[in-house]
Amino acid sequence: MKKLMIILAIFLTGSTVMAQSNTANLFGVSWEMAFPNGDFVSKPSYLGGRIEYRHFFSDKIATGLSLAWNNYDEYVDHKTYENADQTQAITTDMERFVFSMPITADFYYNFKTGNRFSPYIGLGLGAQYSSQEAYYNIYVSEDNNWGFVARPQIGTLISLQPTSPTRLILAAGYNYATNKNESFRIDNQQNFWISIGIGWKN
Amino acid sequence: MKNPVFLLIAAVTGVLFSCKSSPDLGKLSTAFIVSTNRAKTANFSGYTTYHIPDTIxxxxxxKDDDTLITGAPAQTIVNEIKKNMDARGYTFVARPAIPDLALRAVAIKQVNTGVAYPPGWWWGYPGYPGGCWYWGCYPPYYPIYPTVYQYTVGDFILETFDVKNAETNNNLQAIWLAQLSGVLSSTTTTNIERTVDGINQAYLQSPYFKK
Incomplete structure (x- = not known):
């Protein structure tokens, strides 16, 4: 909760600065694909996205807020699971499903190139909501939790026409979240992601 | 709206904002979930004989169901259990001999779904046999429980009791429980096949259960 308050404070402070500034703003929507780096699910997710807002204080510095999400769905064939002292065992196949939704305050450093490309590096810090579900036969085990999330990223804005406000947004990054689930032995949630999107910059 | 890009962004946002999708459950099998549970201190090689009734x-x-499964369906299942016990080095003994291990099979059909019961709820259920058997009366003692407590559609439980040490322990200790859980078919043959597969899996995942 304390983390959320800090994030909220950063965002509100940023908003005040934004209100006083007369520089550029960008609103974007992207398709985000994620490649998990964990044991619970390993299959990539193509059912993800991101919406974001950025405020450019100058050509180089920008802050923003973004909300992303992804859906991981994976079938795991029959397998026997044992508890630590090997007194219990259970055999079943299952469908594993994970939904994740990181909400971050973002900080960007933009490189000025003088052409249509505006590459940048960025870091998003915030909170991630996630739900983990395992379906087997007619049963389901599920849990949901919040964690701290860090999203370092690189990307570029591409101006489609010299005078147009439309931007193509290409980005790639890493998502590290502290969401835990003891039942499924999840200590954290990590994934690479790439995205392609469209933005409007005034 | 001055710029059509706004419309585009709004449309794309709408599509993407279906956010959380639903899992694809099409690949899930209908095989029973097989869970086994053993008493940590039990010495499985210390027993020689076993007995199992030919009814379940x-x-x-x-309310129209009977309290016992008899005849061919019971025979098929009981024979499969005997086959596994024999393969693990134990010898079947008929009454009135007193076995080292007593096995009992219980099938549970729960027509309503989503009803959760505390562990062991079925003990003392109307029509369920009590704890007094031909080899004596001992209070049932469960150091272990079925791992799935939510009886929704169908369960098959195979209990194995330590008769050999019952007098010393002054209770009838369940040393091994196998539980098969899952959706029941409307066809008895299919349910029996799933049960037989589940019994074999229960023994397969319990390599310690041998003479």
Whole structure:
């Protein structure tokens, strides 16, 4: 909760600065694909996205807020699971499903190139909501939790026409979240992601 | 709206904002979930003989159902259990001999879904046999429980009791429980096949259960 308050404070402070500034703003929507780096699910997710807002204080510095999400769905064939002292065992196949939704305050450093490309590096810090579900036969085990999330990223804005406000947004990054689930032995949630999107910059 | 890009962004946002999708459950099998549970201190090689009745206790919330499964369906299942016990080096003994291990099979049919019961709820269920058997009366003692407590559609429980040490322990200790859980088919043959597969899996995942 304390983390959320800090994030909220950063965002509100940023908003005040934004209100006083007369520089550029960008609103974007992207398709985000994620490649998990964990044991619970390993299959990539193509059912993800991101919406974001950025405020450019100058050509180089920008802050923003973004909300992303992804859906991981994976079938795991029959397998026997044992508890630590090997007194219990259970055999079943299952469908594993994970939904994740990181909400971050973002900080960007933009490189000025003088052409249509505006590459940048960025870091998003915030909170991630996630739900983990395992379906087997007619049963389901599920849990949901919040964690701290860090999203370092690189990307570029591409101006489609010299005078147009439309931007193509290409980005790639890493998502590290502290969401835990003891039942499924999840200590954290990590994934690479790439995205392609469209933005409007005034 | 001055710029059509706004419309585009709004449309794309709408599509993407279906956010959380639903899992694809099409690949899930209908095989029973097989869970086994053993008493940590039990010495499985210390027993020689076993007995299992040729009927299966039946607990159902359908008032028309009987409290016992008999005949060919019971025989098929009991024979499969015997086959596994024999393969693990134990010898079947008939009554009135007193076995080292007593096995009992219980089938549970729960027509209603989503009803959760505390562990062991079926003990003392109307129509369910009590704890007094031909080899004596001992209070049932469960150091272990079935791992799935939510009886929704169908369960088959195979209990193995330590008769050999019952007098010393002054209780009848369940040393091994196998539980098969899952959706029941409307066809008895299919349910029996799933049960037989589940029994074999229960023994397969319990390599310690041998003479």
């Amino acid at each position: 206790s039946f607990v159902s919330n359908d």
